[in-house]
Amino acid sequence: MKNLPIGVFDSGIGGLTVAHALKEKLPNESIVYFGDTEHLPYGEKSDEAIQDFSKKIAKFLMKKNCKAIVMACNSASSVAFDVVKKQADHISVFNVIDPIVKVVAKSCNDCKIGVIGTKTTIQSGVYSRKIQSICSSAKVASLATPLLVPMIEEGFVNEKISHQIIANYLSKKTLSSLDFLILACTHYPLIHQEISDFYNNKVDVIDSASIVADSIRSALDNKNLLNSNKTPKYQFYVSNFTNSFAESAKFFFKEEIKIKEVNIWN
Numbered sequence: 001m002k003n004l005p006i007g008v009f010d011s012g013i014g015g016l017t018v019a020h021a022l023k024e025k026l027p028n029e030s031i032v033y034f035g036d037t038e039h040l041p042y043g044e045k046s047d048e049a050i051q052d053f054s055k056k057i058a059k060f061l062m063k064k065n066c067k068a069i070v071m072a073c074n075s076a077s078s079v080a081f082d083v084v085k086k087q088a089d090h091i092s093v094f095n096v097i098d099p100i101v102k103v104v105a106k107s108c109n110d111c112k113i114g115v116i117g118t119k120t121t122i123q124s125g126v127y128s129r130k131i132q133s134i135c136s137s138a139k140v141a142s143l144a145t146p147l148l149v150p151m152i153e154e155g156f157v158n159e160k161i162s163h164q165i166i167a168n169y170l171s172k173k174t175l176s177s178l179d180f181l182i183l184a185c186t187h188y189p190l191i192h193q194e195i196s197d198f199y200n201n202k203v204d205v206i207d208s209a210s211i212v213a214d215s216i217r218s219a220l221d222n223k224n225l226l227n228s229n230k231t232p233k234y235q236f237y238v239s240n241f242t243n244s245f246a247e248s249a250k251f252f253f254k255e256e257i258k259i260k261e262v263n264i265w266n
Helices: 016-025 047-063 074-087 098-105 119-124 126-134 148-153 160-170 188-198 208-222 243-253
Strands: 006-010 031-035 068-071 092-094 112-117 139-144 180-184 204-206 234-238 259-261
Touching (some): 047 074, 098 204, 098 208, 180 208, 188 208
Parallel strands (some): 006 031, 068 092, 112 139, 180 204
16 A cells, blocks of 8 residues: 555645645655646635535545545635545545644744635634634634635736735735734745745745645654655646646646546536
8 A cells, every 4th residue: 555646636736736745755655636627716616515526536536546635725625624534534634724733833822823815714714723722822813815826826926916916915904913824725835935025034934835745744654654666656637627737737846747637527
């Protein structure tokens, strides 16, 4: 089972930040990635729809004999983690929320923690609940930032328009006087530097992808599931092929890759 791949899924290119971090920190691991580009962004969908999409994608990844499934999407992690975990009860399922909460909660005494993400993630209140269950003195300020995902998907990164949109959100009074800012969407590491620049590097902006990859590595090591095979394979699937996804995937993996469109909904 050690030599089986890790399955990773997201609604689009955001989860590639996690897949790339896994490639860097677990270089022997094969990865099967599914980007549900047909239904992005998940943050605008109902909880029931996200749960349905997530279960079908998990079924697809299990058919690919994945030894673990990484829900590389905060929206899916916030409302569909339990149903996917129940469905895939014989393999490990990881979300992208718990590792971040654990890291932030260690240093959160009397701190103000900002959380930005999709409408689904923010409305779920999952970060506030989990952080305050560990550190009751923490102040958590959450803000839905729905324009950021389509902005990133369209390639508007480190440009005048992205600076303006980011500044518009981060200048809200809700997010004033922060000690930490959690990027509660796997798309957002792509604009990590722009966000840090807005705060003049005076706010600790949490890099979710790296933290999640470290957590998964530790969990697989504890279960004796780390791959010793040094010839990993990377497979990429999408529900609707787009040039932006193809370009982003090549950028992250620094090599030519083949992306296959598949219909898993029937």
